[in-house]
Amino acid sequence: MNMxxxxxxxxxAVATPRPxxxxxxxxxxxxxxxxxxxxxxxxxxxxxxGKLEMxxxxxxxxxxxxxxxxxxxxxxxxxxxxxxxxxxxxRFRTPSREVVLIDAPGHAEFLRNMITGASQADAAVLIIDAxxxxxxxxxxxxxxxxLLGIRQVAVVINKMDRVDFAHExxxxxxxxxxxxxxxxxxxxxxxxPISARDGDGVTARTPRISWHHGPTVVEALDTLEPAxxxxxxxxxxxxxxxxxxxxxxxxxxxxxxxxLSAGDEVVIMPAGKIARIKSVESWPVxxxxxxxxxxxxxxxxxxxxxxxxxxxxxxxxGTAPRDTRRLRARIFWLHDAPLAKGAQILVRLGxxxxxxxxxxxDKAVDPGDLxxxxxxxxxxxxxxxxxxxxxxxxxxxxxxxxxxxxxxxxEVAGRIAGGGLVLSVNAGERAIPIDIVPVESALRDxxxxxxxxxxxAVLWLTGLPGSGKSTIAQALERKxxxxxxxxxxxxxxxxxxxxxGDLDFSPxxxxxxxxxxxxxxxxxxxxxxIAIVAAVSPSADDRAQARRIAADSFREIFVATxxxxxxxxxxxxxxxxxxxxxxxxxxxxxxxxxxxxAPELTLDTTTRSALNLAGDIEQMLAKxxxxxxxxxxxxxxx
Amino acid sequence: xxxxxxGASKRFPTSHSGDLAPAMDHLDELEAQSIYILREAFxxxxxxxxxxxxxxxxxxxxxxxxxxxxxxxxxxxxxxDTGKKFPEMYAFRDQYAKEWGLDLRVDPCPPIDAVDPTxxxxxxxxxxxxxGLKLALAKYGFDGLIAxxxxxxxxxxxxxxxxxxRGVEGGWDxxxxxxxxxxxxxxxPPQGAHLRIHPILHWTEADIWAYTQRENIPIISLYxxxxxxxxxxxxxxxxxxxxxxxxxxxxxILIELNTTKVPERAGRALDHETEDAFERLRVSGYL
Numbered sequence: 001m002n003m004x005x006x007x008x009x010x011x012x013a014v015a016t017p018r019p020x021x022x023x024x025x026x027x028x029x030x031x032x033x034x035x036x037x038x039x040x041x042x043x044x045x046x047x048x049x050g051k052l053e054m055x056x057x058x059x060x061x062x063x064x065x066x067x068x069x070x071x072x073x074x075x076x077x078x079x080x081x082x083x084x085x086x087x088x089x090x091r092f093r094t095p096s097r098e099v100v101l102i103d104a105p106g107h108a109e110f111l112r113n114m115i116t117g118a119s120q121a122d123a124a125v126l127i128i129d130a131x132x133x134x135x136x137x138x139x140x141x142x143x144x145x146x147l148l149g150i151r152q153v154a155v156v157i158n159k160m161d162r163v164d165f166a167h168e169x170x171x172x173x174x175x176x177x178x179x180x181x182x183x184x185x186x187x188x189x190x191x192x193p194i195s196a197r198d199g200d201g202v203t204a205r206t207p208r209i210s211w212h213h214g215p216t217v218v219e220a221l222d223t224l225e226p227a228x229x230x231x232x233x234x235x236x237x238x239x240x241x242x243x244x245x246x247x248x249x250x251x252x253x254x255x256x257x258x259x260l261s262a263g264d265e266v267v268i269m270p271a272g273k274i275a276r277i278k279s280v281e282s283w284p285v286x287x288x289x290x291x292x293x294x295x296x297x298x299x300x301x302x303x304x305x306x307x308x309x310x311x312x313x314x315x316x317x318g319t320a321p322r323d324t325r326r327l328r329a330r331i332f333w334l335h336d337a338p339l340a341k342g343a344q345i346l347v348r349l350g351x352x353x354x355x356x357x358x359x360x361x362d363k364a365v366d367p368g369d370l371x372x373x374x375x376x377x378x379x380x381x382x383x384x385x386x387x388x389x390x391x392x393x394x395x396x397x398x399x400x401x402x403x404x405x406x407x408x409x410x411e412v413a414g415r416i417a418g419g420g421l422v423l424s425v426n427a428g429e430r431a432i433p434i435d436i437v438p439v440e441s442a443l444r445d446x447x448x449x450x451x452x453x454x455x456x457a458v459l460w461l462t463g464l465p466g467s468g469k470s471t472i473a474q475a476l477e478r479k480x481x482x483x484x485x486x487x488x489x490x491x492x493x494x495x496x497x498x499x500x501g502d503l504d505f506s507p508x509x510x511x512x513x514x515x516x517x518x519x520x521x522x523x524x525x526x527x528x529x530i531a532i533v534a535a536v537s538p539s540a541d542d543r544a545q546a547r548r549i550a551a552d553s554f555r556e557i558f559v560a561t562x563x564x565x566x567x568x569x570x571x572x573x574x575x576x577x578x579x580x581x582x583x584x585x586x587x588x589x590x591x592x593x594x595x596x597x598a599p600e601l602t603l604d605t606t607t608r609s610a611l612n613l614a615g616d617i618e619q620m621l622a623k624x625x626x627x628x629x630x631x632x633x634x635x636x637x638x
Numbered sequence: 639x640x641x642x643x644x645g646a647s648k649r650f651p652t653s654h655s656g657d658l659a660p661a662m663d664h665l666d667e668l669e670a671q672s673i674y675i676l677r678e679a680f681x682x683x684x685x686x687x688x689x690x691x692x693x694x695x696x697x698x699x700x701x702x703x704x705x706x707x708x709x710x711x712x713x714x715x716x717x718x719d720t721g722k723k724f725p726e727m728y729a730f731r732d733q734y735a736k737e738w739g740l741d742l743r744v745d746p747c748p749p750i751d752a753v754d755p756t757x758x759x760x761x762x763x764x765x766x767x768x769x770g771l772k773l774a775l776a777k778y779g780f781d782g783l784i785a786x787x788x789x790x791x792x793x794x795x796x797x798x799x800x801x802x803x804r805g806v807e808g809g810w811d812x813x814x815x816x817x818x819x820x821x822x823x824x825x826x827p828p829q830g831a832h833l834r835i836h837p838i839l840h841w842t843e844a845d846i847w848a849y850t851q852r853e854n855i856p857i858i859s860l861y862x863x864x865x866x867x868x869x870x871x872x873x874x875x876x877x878x879x880x881x882x883x884x885x886x887x888x889x890x891i892l893i894e895l896n897t898t899k900v901p902e903r904a905g906r907a908l909d910h911e912t913e914d915a916f917e918r919l920r921v922s923g924y925l
Contacts, residue, residue: 020664049899058913072793088796089789091842112817116799119819148819231659240677245710252706254674259659283709293659296666297673299708310681334817348822351681407820414826416817506826507684581779 020098021226024118026145027127028137029106032158036127036196037090037103038068040217043203046092047071068196072103087117096222106137108368111381112334115144115419123152123224125217126177130163130193134176136368142177143367143383146184147332147420149403153181154190154220161195165208190220229294233257234319235266236397236405237298238350239312242541250281250299251308256350256404258316259293260300268306269313269395270323271548275302305597307544311352313395313405321395321405322425327388331420332367333378335412339386340377346411349422350404352394353411353508360387378418385423392515396425441527448528452486454627456525458518458550459617461534462543463559464593465574465586466566468605468613469534472559475614476532485627488524490517492535505586511542518546525553530626540594555624557617558599565606600624665849668841672699673706674821675800675837676784680706682825683782683833686713687743689771689925692727693872694857695786698846699838700738701855703784714741716783718770720763721746722874730858745774754922758911760877761919768923772808781827784835785925790842791902792909794917802834803827808923834925843870843902844895851888862886871903879905 025033038055041047051071059067072088087104104117118124124145128138145153155177163169174191181188193209194201194217201209203218215223235258243250260266264277279287281299292298300314313321327347333339343358364384366372378384399406399421409419449455459476461469473489480487492513496503500516503509514537521531537543547554567575578586601620603613621627662670679686688703688711690696703711717731735742747770753762775783789796799815801823816824827833838846850857860869860880867880881900885891903909909916916924 047899048901050901061913072796088793090796091790113815116815116818229662240674241681243707245708245712248708250708252677254670281708283705286708291659293662295662295670296659297670297677297706351678409820409822411824415824416819416822419817419819419822 018093018096018098019226020100021123021221021224022100022102022121023123023125023221023224024102024104024121024150025125025127026104026114026118026141027106028129028132028135028141029108031106031127031129031132031135031138032196033106033127034069034072034103036125036156036158036194036202036217037101038071039196039199039202040101041071041090041092042068043199044092044094044218087113089117094218094222097224099221104141106141108137108140108381111140111144114141115148115332115334118145118150119148121148121150122227123154124150125221126153126155126181126188128155128157128173128177130157130159130169130173133173134180136366138177139180139370140366140368140381142181142186143184144332146186147330147383149399149407149421151186152224153186153188154192154217154224155181155188156192156194156201156217158194158196160193160200160209161198165193165200167211170212189223190215192217192220230257230402230404231259231293233294233402235260235264235314235316236321236350236402237300237314238352238405239268239308239310239314240351241310242308243299248281248301249305250301251314252297252299253314253351254297255292255294257294257402258319259291260298260314260316261291262287262289262300265317266302266314267317267320268308269315269320270393271308271312272320272323273306273308274317275304275306277301278303307541307548309541309544311350311354311394313350313352315395321397321402323393323395324425325390325393326426327390327394327396327408327422328385328424328426329388329408329420329422330383330385331378331408331410331418332383333380333418335415335417336380337412338377338379339384339410339418345388345417347388347390347394347408348411349394349396349408354394355391355512356388357391358386359389361385362387383420396422398422398424443528445528451484452528453484454480454486454528454530454621455553455625456528457530457553457555457621457626458521458525458546459530459532459555459557459621460521460537460543460546460550461532461557461559462537462596462599463561464563464566465536466569466571467559467561468569468603468610469536469559471610472603472605472613472617473532473534475610476617479611479614479618480530486529488529488531490521490524490531490533490535492517492533492537495520507539510539511545514539514542514546515549518549521546522550522553525550530621536593538593540596543596553626555601555620555626556596556599557620558596558602559605560595560602561605665845665852668838668845668849669702669705671840672702672837675823675835676703676706678821678823678825679782679784679801679835679837680712682823683835685778685780686782686784686835687716687778687780688713688784689786690715690717690731690740690742691786691872691925692717692723692731692858693786694846694850694861695788695838695841697734697855697857698841698849699784699786700740701853702837704738711738711740713784714743714778716774716778716780717742717744718767718774719744719746720766720770720874722763722876724858724860724872724875726858726860727872730856734856743774743778745770745777748773757918758908758915760907761911761915763874763877764908765919765922765924767925768808768919771923775808775832780832782825782833782835784837786838787836787925788841788843788846789839792916794920795839798834798836798839799824800836800839801825802836804832804834804923806830808832810921810923812917812921844892847888847891847895851892857888861891863890869905871906873906873908877907879907881905 102117104114200206236256240253278301282288347356362385364375364378397406406422477487524531747766753765799818863886868883
């Protein structure tokens with residue numbers, strides 16, 4: 001093998017690089033996508049040495065005439081069945097572009113793979129067989145390009161050799177496809193007659209298509225533009241994670257739109273918290289001065305400690321995205337089971353994930369079949385418009401205002417099942433159907449506190465398994481009850497047996513478990529009770545969310561028993577099981593418990609009894625205004 | 639019925655009138671995308687490891703991880719060792735594991751007898767790594783393995799997902815890869831299975847070298863020409879061969895790559911034994 005470069009090529013290599021453009025080739029099955037790719041690579045001299053010979057040998061072995069498509073159809077099943085199953089990518093150069101060609105399967109069964117490929121493209125080439133004309137996958141792919149946000153589309157009409165290079169046939173198909181695409185808001189940039197097998201129209205305008213005055217395929221590719229970063233839109237920095245590897249608390253994410261720099265005043269949505277960017281962190285050199293624009297992966301620190309979490313969006317004051325629990329979206333559906341009204345799904349919007357209910361379905365159709373009727377559910381490979389009610393507020397933009405933060409994907413059972421564009425964001429609407437009207441209690445707060453001797457509160461006992469949370473909670477419950485109070489003990493494990501029986505111990509389900517505990521506890525607190533929650537709740541972000549839900553009534557109590565002591569006690573036998581490898585996701589043996597930064601109270605169980613510690617909690621409640629210092633003397637009030 | 643979204647042609651609103659941020663170049667874009675992928679993996683997987691083969695690609699990947707996490711790689715670097723790497727590679731590993739502050743785990747591969755005897759010889763030798771990987775997965779319980787494969791290396795790798803699910807036995811189901819778009823990744827492997835995460839899938843060989851040069855990332859000297867030959871891709875010493883080349887520095891490598899038609903893995907014997915050797919390796923869990 002020889003790599004040695006001829007000296008004549010050296011000057012060329014160091015010349016200015018061409019802009020890179022990513023192009024997907026789509027169209028109906030067997031209309032010649034892979035053949036066109038093979039032809040393009042061959043004609044632009046982009047095939048590696050020996051590849052042509054390899055393809056000849058592979059074709060012969062299968063008793064087939066030379067098959068260009070084997071270049072990309074690398075999988076054995078693809079070659080044996082002569083179809084493209086999965087999307088692939090290959091590179092070549094035109095006179096003014098570095099092209100990444102994405103080949104996408106045309107077979108309806110592999111639409112998910114077509115979407116996987118096409119979603120990465122700046123522009124598309126839609127291929128149509130001159131003999132067969134516009135078919136259902138041609139229309140479906142055209143529609144999906146529109147939903148994927150691809151607005152630059154060149155059409156090639158292939159296999160012109162099979163219609164004797166007839167101009168009339170070309171004109172007829174051109175009209176039909178133009179009408180379809182323009183109806184979707186896409187104007188084809190060129191329509192080109194070709195024969196991919198023979199080469200007409202690919203790089204050369206051959207005599208057989210002398211009537212064609214438009215560009216060749218390569219010329220058309222040369223006019224397509226790479227997608228530009230959206231620097232001039234309002235700032236959108238969806239938070240990926242918060243890192244505390246050292247004394248910096250770095251908020252990490254990728255700028256999806258706009259730009260930022262240190263000193264900017266920002267608002268973090270959906271909660272609407274305001275802060276200033278203290279620094280823009282980097283490595284190996286930090287901090288970074290000056291502006292950073294869309295497309296950069298960055299890390300920032302803020303000038304104050306705020307509870308922010310993955311999925312929040314950092315934006316500028318005045319141009320923030322809306323917070324909402326209702327969205328309308330136009331989606332494509334890829335899951336085997338149809339999407340029906342009432343379905344419970346998981347929505348991903350940027351880095352945010354939220355549970356949602358489909359409250360309405362409109363205009364569900366097969367985009368491949370123009371005559372199809374609208375239905376009440378969205379079938380696999382069909383499209384439709386849906387209204388979503390979200391379980392928690394999210395920050396979102398309509399697609400038209402911000403393409404990157406205005407699109408979502410839907411997950412079913414841990415696998416992506418569909419996706420689409422946000423058509424509208426209804427700010428402030430709750431996730432509850434409009435026929436439900438919350439009814440408030442008939443009793444007043446002061447009536448309740450007069451009886452119980454305390455106002456409502458959420459006492460959140462957090463600590464490692466076996467730290468003594470439940471024991472302390474029980475002691476406190478007894479104490480409060482004996483002085484006329486109204487404690488309610490919510491044990492994490494007990495609630496998992498019922499209310500939270502559908503949740504496992506994945507991070508997402510742990511969060512949801514905490515959210516539900518917090519909602520229930522807050523409801524009790526609003527009705528004057530003292531809710532005592534005992535839950536490991538290892539994630540600081542989850543506890544921050546609980547504090548947000550319970551607001552002023554929240555008191556965090558850290559049961560700070562060291563791990564070795566907990567493991568020695570092991571009341572539920574969890575540590576033993578985890579050590580033996582039989583308990584996945586068990587908190588305590590690893591380092592995954594995040595200690596509270598600023599709890600209202602920290603308890604040391606190694607030196608003091610549960611009863612004593614319950615007394616400490618009582619004192620803290622008295623000091624922080626939850627209850628009067630002495631048991632309520634009812635007689636004194638008469 | 640028109641399905642055009644009303645107003646689709648209108649200009650997007652703008653909020654800034656100040657100076658624009660400096661434009662990103664090609665390497666900036668590649669870097670930002672890889673960092674995004676690494677951070678997604680770290681946020682969504684429970685127990686990650688980065689596969690360090692000591693080659694140019696995984697060295698770039700470690701560099702990207704240090705950028706993503708501000709200097710510290712917050713998960714182990716796993717070297718599944720066939721025991722047959724070049725001495726220069728072991729020396730490199732020991733030096734930079736320390737210098738880069740890596741949590742290095744070295745795990746051996748089982749002997750050749752443990753490997754499918756129907757594979758052609760070089761592929762069978764390489765498949766030891768798959769078996770070693772399976773043992774390491776069972777030992778540590780990783781649910782995500784970060785691997786430095788690229789689409790332009792090889793045609794079945796070109797069909798990969800960024801987050802690529804593996805079965806409980808480590809296998810790759812090429813007929814049923816999940817959809818993946820808009821940088822939303824499927825990050826929920828079935829119980830007992832794992833995901834491969836490919837943060838540099840979209841890079842090319844030339845990108846790797848250009849970035850290595852820009853960032854001044856150390857490399858193993860075997861990549862540079864010595865007596866008219868250099869290694870373009872490094873694997874096991876007994877099944878990897880050098881190419882004829884005068885490129886004695888990265889600039890010269892880039893010039894060669896711009897003109898060559900020799901594929902990158904030409905010196906890797908396992909790719910060329912039979913039409914489907916590499917696919918068979920990958921389906922059963924090879925990188």
